[in-house]
Amino acid sequence: MKMILRAAAAAAGLAVLATGALAADWTPPGPIKLMIAFRAGGGADTQARLIAEELEARHGWKIIPEQVTGKGGLNAAKAISGENPDGTAIAMIVTETLGYNLRAANAGSPDMVTPLTTTAGSQMAVVALTSAGYKTLADVIAAAKGGTAIRFGVMSPSLADLAYVIGKENGIEFNIVSVKGGKAVMNGLTAGDIDVGFGAGIQAKAVSAGDMVELASVKSEPLANSPDAPMLTEFGVEFYNDTMFMLAGPKGMDPAARAAISAAIQDIVNDPNSKANQFIAKGFGGAVTISGDELDAIIAKAYSDADALMAASAE
Amino acid sequence: MGTLDYIWLGILAVFQGPELFSMFGLPISVTIAMVLAGFLTGIMVGATPGLAGPVAMAIALPILISVFGYTPDALLPVMGFLIGVMKGATIGGAVPAILFNTPGTPDAFMTTLDGHPLARAGKAGKALRIAHFSSASGDTFSDIVLIICAPFLAILVERYLDLPEKTALLILSLSFIAAVVGGSPAKGLISTGLGLLAVYVGTGEDFYPRLSMGSTQLAQGFPIATAVLGVLIIGAVLKELDDLWRKKREVGTVAASADQGDQRLHGADIRRLFPYIARSALIGTAIGALPGIGSTLAATLGYTVGRARYQKRKAPQDPAFGEGAPEGIASTEAANSSVSGANLIPVLSLGIPGNAAAVFLILAADSIGGFNPGPSVFRFTADTVNPELVVAFGLFTTMMLANALNWTIGGLFMRSMGVMIRIPKHILLPSVLLLTLAAIYVQETRMEAIWFALVFGVLGYVMRALAISPLPFVIAFILGGNLEATARQAFAATGGDPWFLFTNPLAAVFMAASVAVIVFTARNRKAAA
Numbered sequence: 117m118k119m120i121l122r123a124a125a126a127a128a129g130l131a132v133l134a135t136g137a138l139a140a141d142w143t144p145p146g147p148i149k150l151m152i153a154f155r156a157g158g159g160a161d162t163q164a165r166l167i168a169e170e171l172e173a174r175h176g177w178k179i180i181p182e183q184v185t186g187k188g189g190l191n192a193a194k195a196i197s198g199e200n201p202d203g204t205a206i207a208m209i210v211t212e213t214l215g216y217n218l219r220a221a222n223a224g225s226p227d228m229v230t231p232l233t234t235t236a237g238s239q240m241a242v243v244a245l246t247s248a249g250y251k252t253l254a255d256v257i258a259a260a261k262g263g264t265a266i267r268f269g270v271m272s273p274s275l276a277d278l279a280y281v282i283g284k285e286n287g288i289e290f291n292i293v294s295v296k297g298g299k300a301v302m303n304g305l306t307a308g309d310i311d312v313g314f315g316a317g318i319q320a321k322a323v324s325a326g327d328m329v330e331l332a333s334v335k336s337e338p339l340a341n342s343p344d345a346p347m348l349t350e351f352g353v354e355f356y357n358d359t360m361f362m363l364a365g366p367k368g369m370d371p372a373a374r375a376a377i378s379a380a381i382q383d384i385v386n387d388p389n390s391k392a393n394q395f396i397a398k399g400f401g402g403a404v405t406i407s408g409d410e411l412d413a414i415i416a417k418a419y420s421d422a423d424a425l426m427a428a429s430a431e
Numbered sequence: 432m433g434t435l436d437y438i439w440l441g442i443l444a445v446f447q448g449p450e451l452f453s454m455f456g457l458p459i460s461v462t463i464a465m466v467l468a469g470f471l472t473g474i475m476v477g478a479t480p481g482l483a484g485p486v487a488m489a490i491a492l493p494i495l496i497s498v499f500g501y502t503p504d505a506l507l508p509v510m511g512f513l514i515g516v517m518k519g520a521t522i523g524g525a526v527p528a529i530l531f532n533t534p535g536t537p538d539a540f541m542t543t544l545d546g547h548p549l550a551r552a553g554k555a556g557k558a559l560r561i562a563h564f565s566s567a568s569g570d571t572f573s574d575i576v577l578i579i580c581a582p583f584l585a586i587l588v589e590r591y592l593d594l595p596e597k598t599a600l601l602i603l604s605l606s607f608i609a610a611v612v613g614g615s616p617a618k619g620l621i622s623t624g625l626g627l628l629a630v631y632v633g634t635g636e637d638f639y640p641r642l643s644m645g646s647t648q649l650a651q652g653f654p655i656a657t658a659v660l661g662v663l664i665i666g667a668v669l670k671e672l673d674d675l676w677r678k679k680r681e682v683g684t685v686a687a688s689a690d691q692g693d694q695r696l697h698g699a700d701i702r703r704l705f706p707y708i709a710r711s712a713l714i715g716t717a718i719g720a721l722p723g724i725g726s727t728l729a730a731t732l733g734y735t736v737g738r739a740r741y742q743k744r745k746a747p748q749d750p751a752f753g754e755g756a757p758e759g760i761a762s763t764e765a766a767n768s769s770v771s772g773a774n775l776i777p778v779l780s781l782g783i784p785g786n787a788a789a790v791f792l793i794l795a796a797d798s799i800g801g802f803n804p805g806p807s808v809f810r811f812t813a814d815t816v817n818p819e820l821v822v823a824f825g826l827f828t829t830m831m832l833a834n835a836l837n838w839t840i841g842g843l844f845m846r847s848m849g850v851m852i853r854i855p856k857h858i859l860l861p862s863v864l865l866l867t868l869a870a871i872y873v874q875e876t877r878m879e880a881i882w883f884a885l886v887f888g889v890l891g892y893v894m895r896a897l898a899i900s901p902l903p904f905v906i907a908f909i910l911g912g913n914l915e916a917t918a919r920q921a922f923a924a925t926g927g928d929p930w931f932l933f934t935n936p937l938a939a940v941f942m943a944a945s946v947a948v949i950v951f952t953a954r955n956r957k958a959a960a
Contacts, residue, residue, distance in 0.1 A: 156501045156800050165501065182876055184651065187638050191651050221638030267924045273638070293594075293923045294636055296916060303807045309594050309924070325815050 142376035144203050147178035151207040153192035155297065156183050159318065159399050160361060163235065164208040166392040170384045188272055189213030190221055197228040199366040203373025206232065212359045215418025216274035220426060226415045230369035233378040233407035234360040235385045235392075236400035239317040240334040241345065242282075245305050246327055248312075252346050253282075253332035256312055260288040267291045269301040269313030274422070277429035278334070278355055279314070284431070285352040302328075316359065317400045340401050355425050360404055362411070378407045434811060441824020445832065448507055462507045465495075466829050469512035470836050471844060473519020478848035480527050481671060481856050482863070483536045484520030485787040488513050489664045490866045492791060493656060493874035496798055503801035506822050510795050511829035517788045518570060518833045521726075521768045522841055525562040526848045529760070530555055533852060538726040538767040541734045545752060545759030552755055556694030556846065561704065561757050562764045563842040564696060569712040569765035571834045573772030576716050577779075578827045585780035585809035592806075594921035595931040599941035601914045602932075604783045606945035608723035609903050610952040618899040620949070625890070626907025627914075629658055634912060636919065648879045656874050657883040658908050659794060660867055662901045663787060665884060666891015668864045673892070675856055704761040707737045711765035719773030722785030723902070726770040733766025734759065772830065778804050779823060783910065790905055798874070 150168050154160035161183070168179040184192040189209040199205035211234070214226040244250045250259070260266045260283075268283075268290035270276045276292050283290045293310050295301055301313035302322070314334060322328035323341050330342035336356045339345050348356055363381060365374060382405040384390050396403050406414065448460040469491075476487040495512060499505035524536030529546030542562060549558040592600065609619030632642040633652030640650035711733035718729040737759065738752040745751070752759045775792070777783040782805035784790045796802045801818065808819045871884050891901050925931045933939045 156798060161501065161800065180876070186633065186651055187640065190638060191640075194647065194650075217638065223638070265926060273636075291924050291926050293920045294916075295920065306810060307589050307807060309920070321815060327812075327815070 142203070142372045143175075144177050144373070146204050147180050148203065148377075149199070149205040150179050150181045151184040151192045151196055151205070152181055153185060153189035153207065153209045153213065154183075155185055159298075160208065160210075163361065163392060163395055163399075166390075166395055167235070167381060167384055170390050170392055171380055174384070175380060187221065188217035190217055190223055193218065193229055193364070194223070196364060197224075197367050201230070201366040201369040201373075203365070203370055203377060206363050206365050206377060208361065208363055210359050210361055211415055211418050212272065212274060212357075214364075214415045216277075216422040216425065217272075219419055219422035220273060226419050228367055229364040230367065230374055231407070231411045231415055232363040232365055232374060233382055234362045234404050234411060235381065236361045236396040236402070237404040238335070238357075238359050239315070239320065239339055239341065239401045240357045240359065241315055241319065241330040241339050241342065242312055242332045242334060243301070243305065243315040243319045243323075243328050244312045244331055246329050250312070250329065250331055253351060254346070256331060257286045257288060257351070260290070261286075265291055266312060267293050267310040269293050269295055269304045269310035271295055271297055271301055271314060271316075274425060275314050275357065277425050278353075278357060280429045281355060281425070282348065282351060282353050284428075314357075320399070320401075355421075355428070360406070360414075361400070381405075382407065437811065437817075437820050438824050440816070440821045441826075442828045444507060444821055444825040445511070445828040449504060462511045462825075462829060463832065465508040465512040466515045466832050467836060469515020470519040470833050470841070471515075472512075473516035473521075474523035474526075474841070474845055474848055475519075475851060476516065477520035477523020477535050478526040478845070478851040479523075479854055479859070480533045480535050480852060481859055483524075484516050485791060486664055486667075486863060486867075487516050487520070488788065488791040489660050490863070490870045491516070492795055492798070493870040496795070497873050499799075501799055503799075503818065503822070505799050506796070506802050507825045507829065509799060510792060510826055511832075513788075513792055513795055514826070514829050515833050515836075517771050518830075518837060519841075521570065521771060522563055522566045522764075522837065522845055523848060524767075525566065525760075525764055526559065526845055527852045529558045529562060530849050531852050535851075538730045538770075539763075540727070541730045541763040541767075542760055544734075545754070545756050545763075548750070548753075548755030549757070549760070553689065553691030554694065554755075556690050557696065558757070558760060559846050560694065560696040560842060561700070561760045563845055564701065565704065565708050565711070565761040565764040566768040567834065567837045567841060568708050569715055569767075569769035570772060570837065572712040573716045573719060573769035574827075574830045574834060575772075576720075577772045577775050577830075580720075581776050581779045581823075582809045584776060585806045588781060589806040589810075592937070593935070594917060594924050595935045595938040596941065598914070598917045598921045599932050599938035599945075600781070601783070601910055601917060603941045603945045603948075604722050604777070604781075605903075605907055605910060605914070607721070607948050608785075608906050610948045611721075612723045612725070612900045612902050615956055616949045616953045618897075619903050622894065622899050622901065622903035623907040626658075626904035627911045629653055629887075629904075630908045630911035631915070635915070653883050653887075654875050654880055655794060655797065655908065656871055657880050658887050659790060659905050660871055661884040661887025662891035662894070662904055663790075664867050665864065665888025666895055666901055668860050668867070669888055669892035670895040671856065672860050673896075675860070700757065704758060707740070707758045707761045708765040710736055710740070711762045712769040715766040715769030716773040719770035719785070720776045722774075722777045722783050723906070725786050725902075726767040729770045730763045730767040733762045737762025779808060779826075780806060782806075782913065784906055787902065787905070790909060793909060 152161050152164045165181055168181050171177050172179050184195050192207045192209055193213055196207035242253055250256050268279045270279050279292050298316050298318040304310040319328050330345045332346050333339045334357045336358055384392050385403040387393055445462045448462045450458040451461045451464045476482045495509045524539035525542045528534040528539040528542040529550050532543050532547040534540045546558045605623055609623040610616045633640045633650050635641045643649035714733050715729040718724050741758050750756050774785045774789050777785055778789045784793050796804055802822045808823050810817050871880050894901050921931050932942050
């Protein structure tokens, strides 16, 4: 038995070594198409293009960025799924694309793509203008109970469900306003079109300037800028949103290509001298590079958790 | 950050932007070079019959974006170029109108009436100088009005309009454009409706790609460049080719008459022309501020008002309007040139484009990102910098820069553009078609985009053949997404009130005006017929 285990371990080690060697040697058989699931010019798009620029500079690969937007990244996921799996096509999406969005749209299972690596997390929070006078989410709930209509800005269907559940668990009903992107939530708050909203990290500057306040953490852990902000569990909500930016390749992608591209991207986003790293640090609270089995597990959990959130918001 | 700080930052963004080269130790920023390039291109394009500013903007935009990339740094150079083209084309259009009795752009038609008789009388140089002076005056005046009005209007909108009113305002602008542009309100509404139908393919909040009939090509919707360039540019090229084929235009040489005598523009001339220029500039600016009414109507109105005044005051020996009166050129050119600046008032303060040039500015902002024309631009934040506001003041700076170029070298360059009429259309039109398709492919990099553009081109051709203006289509396509999103938000924000457009007094007024503008335009047309 021991022998078998040892042999297995050796084989596994060899396999890892082999993949590593392959990864170091791997060069793309042609230009790499980079599908970006976000609007041109936004934070996510800039992040993807900075990574592409650096990949070209460091490895001499030719990267062709291309916008494939819409449906919470599903258009990009569908488009990448059927591409050539030899490493000449990758896509920038979010984990939520393969989790809630894929499940809600009933458009397939997460194995329609090959996850490569995450690049950044989010600082998802409930945000309001400081001038509105709310200190935490509890104040908002109290105001709503007192009869004030609260407009809650959200930028994705899963966040809309989450806002609904926050209200439901506390015996109130928000007027949930869907807008396109986190920037639009910030604009809506400033213009007075909405009262509170979700921010995925774009609020950082306004929070540190004192213009906006983070009323609660929507992550599974406290917020970087407002560590004292309450967690959603304190309001009876068992859901959270840990969306991360990630890259994915076509279904059944060549393992050598997968390893090489993932490693190259991780090197870039983890290098404090790269523009991509600096951009992520500024906008999304620092680089997060999860890949392999750990990433697969996160995506699988996000996909299965979707049902519970949908069920809770359908009640 | 006070207002003055923002103005200063905007000026700096233009002059100290990325450096192209330095001259005599002074760095010349890319933006300045692009404004100059755009301005000269605009004059050439305007002076070429069959081309107009929008064609040059449409072809240049995707190419410029692929050169400058999708970073906020690209905004000012690219939009500066477009603004240069817009201004150049306005004065360029007068050249063939005066020299050869062929207007280079539609709004220069009234310029032929007095410009060409003057040219035949050996005063071509003087006629061109009058056209240039009037045009540059009207343009500058309009820009000043824009710079003063746009921020105030935006702040008013932001302060007093809630989501239901914003929805109603979008409906009002679409209905206004449908009513005033093109053949009739009914045709305008057809054009608007088709534009909305096209933009709603594949979009929407639901995960299911609506109206895509299961096709993966349609699931992403139509890229905005294919719809706008297809209907506006390819449609126009197809129509022109059709006209060319039907008419087999005579290929004779156009005779230019030789100049005789004094061609200069004297102080006395300017004093005489000034009242006409001032009136026309006011008319053009007022018309420009309303979305959808183009410079052609401004030119007609300016000319008519000018003629009425001239008939009362002219000395008996002076030529009448239509026989070579300098005042005729001044009235027309000041009016059509003062539309362009004012036209950006609704663009920058509300995000609503009023003409084709504005459409391309919005398209540029939308493609590059980092600048969303609309009320949120003019947020004068105190402790943090609002980058969009800096861009807005940067744009104002590029406009003033283009005006300065216009006053200094514009006239000289314009007077040398008489040769452009010699470009044969049977070579020009296919070149434009090829360049447009190449430009679309550069931006979209997938073959479907070309097919979409060609289908939209045929649609644009059919609409023109039936005398339906394609402009409401394009504006509806641009505003459609915003209209749907705002309406959904207003519905949600009012707690699901289905009557949100009517329960709020201001929204109800906008809705009533939307209906009224259609009804009254239709009735007037019937009465006139």
